[in-house]
Amino acid sequence: MRIRAKHMEAAISIFLLSVILSMCPTRAILDPQDFLALQSIRKSLSDLPGSNFFSRWDFTSDPCGFPGVICFSDRIIALALGDPRAGSPGLVGNVDFAIGQLTALSELSLVPGRVTGGIPDSLCRCSSLRFLGLSGNFFSGPIPPSLASLTELRTIDLSYNLLSGSIPPSISDLPVLSNLVLSHNLLSGDVPDFPSSSPLLHLDLKHNNLSGKLPALPSSIRYLSAARNQISGQINDILPSLRNLAYIDISMNRLTGPIPPSVFSLPLSSLQLQRNELEGAVSPTVDVRIPEVDLSYNRLSGEVSPLLAAVGRLYLNNNRFTGEVPARFAETLETSEMQVLFLQHNFLIGMEISPAATIPVTTSLCLQYNCMVPPVDSACPLKAGPEKTRPAEQCPSWRG
Incomplete structure (x- = not known):
């Protein structure tokens, strides 16, 4: 009986050990191509002084345990190069052509640093x-047109580099691209056409x-920024069909025509149209609830x-507005509902506000250089200049 009991215990022990081992899978060896x-x-990149990102990249150990390296089975599926903590100095060097050998890669990112050279065509x-994020470095040369063959790309962020040439037209045909960020480069030429079926949500092309x-x-777009370019054409050809926009900044371009009233009804957090060549009246059809509206430095007119x-x-300054400023503005200024009202450098003849009105210190009001003596004293930005009123000869209907 004792012998049988010992055999039973041994059998149970072996069974339990086999169960435990089956629950602890061994780590696969990294594919030699990825290794x-x-x-x-690693040979083509180095830490900038103050960074120690590569200090734990010891190739005598398993690369799947390196900082920034994520593996699935025996392949690298994500590569985040550089210390992501705020203030990290980043990396220097260039991205080796061998990056294209990581054929299972689904995410590639690089922290801001001093990485130079071209974006490898081998990608x-x-x-x-x-996901492709290479912002905040010194990449130069063109955007590789071959990126358009990566039909799974959802986000491309190449901002804050030195990229030049045109945006490859085929990039806009990527079927699932939702975020395209190419701001702060040296790109030139036309903005490519996007098919109406594109799922694009975020387009940032500013400072090119x-x-x-x-x-x-595409009507899907919610964020549009193309400021500080040389884009021309009628603004009415751009905005009315974009009914899902939450943010617009197409300032500092050469856009013309009147502002379509429908824009003011959009659920925007910011509307930036300043420093264009827009003209005509500003005629919203409902109360405008947008937190920030900047229409300054245009040719807008009317009341x-x-x-x-x-x-x-x-911000309505530096336009051609005429007439009196409605009393509603005084009310919202005094209650701090409106924090900034800039109307300087227009042709306004008055404002319905009491000279004894108290403007909160947190509120900025500027009325100078119009066809009136400002009814209240308020500090204006230095750019407004020292003159309080326009010369009388510029205001034929006003006699100061």
Whole structure:
């Protein structure tokens, strides 16, 4: 009986051990192609002084345990190069062509630093790539047209580099691209057409040298920034069809025509149209509830609409507005509902506000250089100049 009991105990022990081992899978050995590619990438990049990102990249150990490296089975599926903590100095060098050997890669990111050279054309081999983020470095040369072959790409962020040339038209045809961020580069030429079926949500092209007309954009878009370019054409051809916009900044371009009234009804957090060549009246059809509206430095004319009095920060300066400022503005200024109202450098003849009105210290009001003596004293920005009123000869209907 004792012998049988011992055999039973041994059998149970072996069974339990086999169960435990089956619950502890062994780590797969990294694919040799990925191992060699990672070594080449490491040789082409170094830590900037103050960064120690590569200090734990010891190739005598398992590369899947390296900082920034994520594996699935025996392949690298995500590579985040550089210390992501705020203030990290980043990396220096260039991204080796061998990056294209990581053919299972779905995410590639690089922290801001001093990485130079071109974006490797070999990335087109990473057919599973969904996220590409290389912002804040010194990449130069063109955007590789071959990126358009990466049909799984959802986000491309190449901002704050030195990229030049045109935006490859085929990029806009990527079927699941939702975020395209190319701001702060040296890109030129036209903005490519996007198909109406594009799922694009976020388009950021500001601070480049892009020209021509802004094409029809997909109605899905929610964030549009193309400021500080040389884009031309009628603004009415761009905005009315974009009914889902939450943010617009197409300032500092060469856009013309009147502002479509429908824009003021959008659920926007900010509307930035300053420093263009817009003209005509500003005629919203409902109370405008946008927190910030900047229409300054254009050729807008007519009377200031009282429906703009609910805007939080309103910049209408340096235009051609005439008439009196409606009393609603005084009310929202005194209650601090409106924090900024800039009306300087227009042709306004008065404002319905008591000279004894108290403007809160947190509120900015500027009325100088109009066809009136400002009814209240308020501090204006230095750019407004020292003159309080326009010369009388510029205001034929006003006799100061």
